[in-house]
Amino acid sequence: MESISFIHCGDIHLDAKFTSTGLTEMKAKQRRQEIQDAFIAIINKVIELDVQILLIAGDLFEHEYISKNTAEFIQRQLERIPKVRIFISPGNHDPYTVNSYYSILDWPTNVHIFKSTMEKVELTEYNMAVYGGAFSNKYRYESILDEIKDIDKSKINILLTHGTLDIGSSECPYHPISSSQIKELGFDYAALGHIHKMSGEDVVNDSRVGYCGSPEPMGFDEPGKHGVIYGKISDNGVRFQTIALSKRQCITQEVDISGAINMNEIEEHVKKLLENMNDDLVRIVLTGKKAKELDIDVQLITSRLADWCFYLKVVDHTCPDYPLDDLRKQQNLKGVFVRKLLNEIDMEQDEQRRNLLYKALYLGLDALN
16 A cells, blocks of 8 residues: 555634734734744645645634634645645534534635534545544533444555543543553544643654644643644555644743842843744743742833743742741741741642642741731
């Protein structure tokens, strides 16, 4: 069998509002345009690599916000690759509904959009079958895999869907699916969407499952490079690799300001980290012990250094420089309070919980003072 190549993408989120990121209206508008640029880059990559199949694993656009112009933009881009078989599995942000552009637009004949229940599309020219389904609203509790009883293993079988892999809970509202079930059914490859992080750099055969991630990061919880998956299926199995396409990265960096005595010193610490991050969205987390008399103004730092990167967010996670070892020895209310909180912190294993207890400790000391 000659190898069959594909590009697997998803979670593009065209016309996203970026309301939770803190971007200005103009920056959010620029990011929306860059997401359109990313979709153009995906189609360009399909043409460049001469792939036979394009798999779009949901959340192509934002159903609540997408404009007709953007929907027609998608349509025109897909018309650029008339010989490529295109499959779309609508997700929780772009569900297949009666008023969705999936329903009302006249899509090119080489595009197949899956609906709510499981469907199988035969590609006789490739001896292949593509299985898929869709969200019909914001939530889907039932797995599409439960609707598949048997597959013809003499063919290449691909699963395309938007969902949450191995979540371990039947209450997951975002299409819980099982990697073991994918393997038991005998799929050669499962093209998944919903998780915005890409699968490993170079994966072969037994993995069978790939998350394409988002081609552009949507927030600071999506660090690293973003792009698409390029794969080939042959008699030797499936081999796929990630291709980075993102124009920007979302980067979080911690800056320990312990010992700084004024705002200028803190600003210099931040500047050093911002070098070579001109195109990125950067979140600076100030940590360490600050002098009691030092008043950290994150808004001032942000405004003064805003031009050093595409977008800057500064948060203050420092704590006062209290002599905790001395305070815990005091035989008074303050000593009792410090001993109790430090004992709880020492026993706590969860890092997030420990940080919360430290915050309570310092807030309590501020109040007692």
